[in-house]
Amino acid sequence: MARPVPLKFDKVKTVAENRRARYDYFIDTTYEAGIALTGTEVKALRGGEGSIAESYAEVNDSGVWLINSNIPEYSHGNRENHEPKRPRKLLLHEREINKLHGAVARQGMTLVPLSVYFNARGRAKIEIALAKGKKTHDKRESTKEQDWKREQGRLLRDRG
Template sequence: MAKKKQRADGALATNNKARYNYAIAETYEAGIELTGTEIKSVRASKITIGDGFVQVRDGQAWLDNVHISPFEQGNRFNHDPLRSRRLLLHKKEIQVLQAAVAQQGKTIVPLKVYLKHGFAKVLIGVATGKHNYDKRETIKRRDQDRELHRTLKKRY
């Protein structure tokens, strides 16, 4: 069986719509508490974080609505694909996140899942939702950059 191509940045899953729909203020790296079959599925890049979000409950950060496919050889030890997973953060970081979410219009979204020294990590960002005119500005800037790179490429 052919190996799956790894992305250049080593990410197993990315949330491409997050930077389009949200203005990311600050980011944090957090570990994810996973079961044995879950980490095997994550290493096989069978994870979807597009609809995911982070909640702070009882002094702990929880990653919700992230789909990790059941491991094929997991038999009865398989996991629920959409269960809440605890994020491993320092207490001070959790308090900062909780204070940020208490502000109106702030949310915490997962941006990227990757492996670091054999452990699954998730990059989460404190975000504010963008308005439609902000999204149009993002598209406009991206198109201008693309056009600039095209002209430079033709020139050299």
């Protein structure tokens, strides 16, 4: 019998977040994936450095790749230091890769990274999401809805 998938990922230490993604995209499904990293990349991430603000994931025949993510060089690294913006392979099950490939190819969805973190076992993980892009009017509508919910909370808090 298959192990049940946890609803929330066990994020112990969050290294980088893409807050803009929830504003720019309708998030459909989230996946937790491992990242194939070198030693100096892991050390740089443990130091709290790294950015996924302008990155995206791409599905091709050889797997899923994280493109344009920035993990700066490790300060105490030697000549074996890594390249900061190299494509990094994401580690997913074959069934998940097939689902992502179908959604991206047929439905025109995008793979957006949401956060990079270390789990309870100390492994570097990334949370990616299948997302559909928002238009400008959708962004305005979600901002109005967010403001109304904030105002609603204030009113309820004031009235007791």
